[in-house]
Amino acid sequence: MSYLEYNVKTVPTGIRKVLHVNWPIVVLLTAIASVGFLMLYSVAGGRLETWAEPQMKRFAAGMVGMFVVAFVPIWFWRNVSALAYFVSLVLLVAVELFGAIGMGAQRWIELGPLRLQPSELMKIGLVMLLAAYYDWLDVKKVSRPLWVAIPVALILLPTFLVLKQPDLGTAILLVAGGGIVMFAAGVSWWYFGTVIALVVALVFAVFESRGTEWQLIKDYQFKRIDTFLDPGSDPLNAGYNIMQAQIALGSGGWAGKGYMQGTQSRLNFLPEKHTDFIFTTLAEEFGFVGAFSLLLLYALVVVFALASGIANKDRYASLLTIGIGSTFFLFFAVNMSMVMGLIPVVGVPLPLVSYGGTAMMILLLAFGLIQSAHIHRTR
Amino acid sequence: MRRSPKDSLESARKISRRALVIGGVQAATVATLALRMRFMQVEQADQFRLLAEENSIKIRLLPPARGLILDRNGGVLAGNGQNYRVVITREDAGEVEEVLRRLARLIPMTEDDIARTLKEVMRRSPTLPITVADQLRWEDFSRVAVNAPALPGITTEVGLSRVYPQAGDFAHVLGYVGPVSDYDLSKIENPDPLLQIPKFQIGKVGVEGKLEIDLRGKAGTRRIEVTSTGRVMRELDRKEGIPGTTLQLTLDRYLQNYAQARLGNESAAAVVMDVRNGDILAIVSSPTFDPNLFVRGISSADYKSLTENDHRPLADKTVQGAYPPGSTFKMVTALAAMEAGVIDPGETVYCPGFTELGNRRFHCWKRGGHGRVGLSQSLEQSCDVYYYEIAQRVGIDRIAAMARRLGIGVRHDLPMSAITEGIAPDRAWKLGKYGKDWQVGDTLNAGIGQGYVLASPLQLAVMTARLASGTDVSPRLVRARDGVPAPDPAPRPLDLPQDALRAVRKGMFDVINNQRGTAYGSRIVEEAMRMAGKTGTSQVRNITKAERDRGVISNDDLPWNRRDHALFVCFAPYDAPEIAVSVVVEHGGGGSAVAAPVARDILLQALYKDLPPLSAYPASQRDRIEAQRKDMNLLPRTDSQGAKSRA
Incomplete structure (x- = not known):
């Protein structure tokens, strides 16, 4: 399939593309990022330059990147999907070989002034490749075992590399994100049922492997699971983070303690308060009202993304939009579940709000793809 | 490969x-998150809010000011002075050892001090201020303050610390305070949380120790907000503590100072008591020490x-020393015998210089x-044989009973440490x-105050006061608490035979005022102030027969610790007794030569409430007394007000 198949005459060109940008998504993303600036300013104790300012600059750069990506026709992105995936894969291997050690895990490589986290890149690369794969694949073959095995392999390959770093959070996001694209593409329900059964079996195996030589996950991950199941078991160490996060969140109450008045964050009881646990500060300072509002903003982004995906008649564009929207959903859902004690702490940042360079840039570029699909949709 | 439009449409529908399924699952997830949020932030909010407060709000104790101890005229005996100290906080100091070394160039600190502080600092939380040095002199303290920029993490603080302005004069009666120790804590059932404050000062002995609970006061509290590492962010509120009770004692600081100076470097004790109400006006043990040394933490060399x-x-x-009272006990024996009616005041006994009992000879001095x-x-002449005789007649049990009535062999309850009961022996x-x-x-032996009989200087003073007043007056040390005077004691008569008591007092008068009396040299010539008393010389060794035959060695030729104790008890004025004094000079030699002059001088000082006029002394002694006064380093009188109010 080539770009000739697109009815180019109905696709806006030049400056007119601006009119066809999915503006609600842009507004929502800006709103969410602004909440992030507000919170980063607060957790830095009222200092702009610590976190909020760099984050703003990255957001601005990310927005520019998003529009650049958006104005490039979607068929171009379709054609480079495989490339994106394989570049990401190569970088993942490179990280494995030369990556800097940070936070006990090899997660990034230095490219000049850029500090790149290939696992972030891979989340998008994988979705792009799978969307392209299903666009290429005959619709009737979608559920045939051989044609199911190929995308599964494409998902598992980076997943294992990420797990080796080890970065459980990203691994889960990769599997779930890839799975959602496959599901959207129409792969039979049976496969998913089987996989879920297998996951249950795997979880069982993970627990069984504990303490043996072929232990599947690291000790600290086991510890996180333990403390998730019973935070009181280790209140001073691993359980401390979870307990303090929940105290911050719960003590916010209905309307919160007021901006920059959160005792838990201001007095340093909160762990990693500018990254993974930033949501608890928001919940503490703005209460249920603030936390729920942010959740709504996130949900609206997903709603607009899914609506755009459903409306798009092009198979690649549609799958890509649904895949990226769902990946975004997974980000905030996993993060919020984590800080609210619904799932173990796996180290997933809150998208656009948590302090972090690559994650935000890549997310905005991914939304650029959604925009591109939206602007260049067949009409 | 081109897809058929039908295929494309079908695929788009799929x-x-x-x-929509994905969206549905996601909607359900969002709903779950929202419900969880609501549950935690609305339903469980109070619970979490409480936990958040427990996290960040800590209560710190504010040590109250320790109660003052005043003398009977309001002069400060134990006060609270500024304690200049230097503390270090590891978090701010960075290179702790380097900072400490720089500090050691400014204030007196040994290598040991540096090592000890370093260990303490590393052991505690990085945000907790650790005291490096306290009780600093102002010069050292200000030097640290001036050099603060070069000393990161070092802060100067001013607190309160016990100060004894009279130094050694009240060391024994007041005792001293010191930092609370683990041993102190182990003795207390349910310790006041104040005691957990590092280096909190508590009374260790004496009045400070015995009346600790009154003097300590109640802790105030300070609610502070702290970070997770314990750094104090701000104070939320503060409730000041209640200072300890101000104790006014019966002591007179000038008299105490005089008595201390008069005892000099002798190993001696003196007690001055008001015979009318039992007020202890002075209670002095010599030599003394500076209690301020113990507050600071005494050096091992000094200790x-x-x-x-x-x-x-x-x-x-x-109060702790128990001595054979020697001849000062003779009044007890005499009163016991006369109350029992085994002898009457006019009856005489022949003294040949000894009494024979079986084959043993008991000698008169x-x-x-x-x-x-x-x-x-x-x-008057302190004849021993007379008392051998009457003691035999009356029997030991009645002597012991009389001794206890007069205050020997019973424990007098004063807020002082290790008060001895003495011994009034019986069968x-x-x-x-x-x-x-x-x-x-x-x-x-007991009849002349030797053998098993033991009495403390306090008990001898009580005995003298009871003889002088004829009442059961008991010693007391606390005059008022927080300005509320202690109830006036109402001593009851002792029911002694009046003629016997009169005769005993007359005998005591003659000891001093009769030319043949053993203490004639220590008389007071001022008519209105004339005193009565009794000398005592108690042996601390047995004199063997061989020794006696050779001639008893004079005290001066004996090593110090084998010499006799010199004792003297007295009261005055004879006609209307006010003051009783007892003096014991350990290994001083004879009571008349050593103890009596000291007791007389102290008694005069107490009677005149100031240095007595030389005219009170016998004319031949006035030059010597004047010279003696010059040598004494007395406390300058500052409160003419106090002197007046006492007059």
């Missing part, structure tokens, strides 16, 4: 259906020199004997203590 001194400066001889002596002469006592029967020889 994607739409699946996307060693105190413990190794054979004059035992740390012991409070006034005068080898040639006193001839015929009645009660008055027996006291039951000896049987209980040694499992042996009482012997007549024991009675003879």
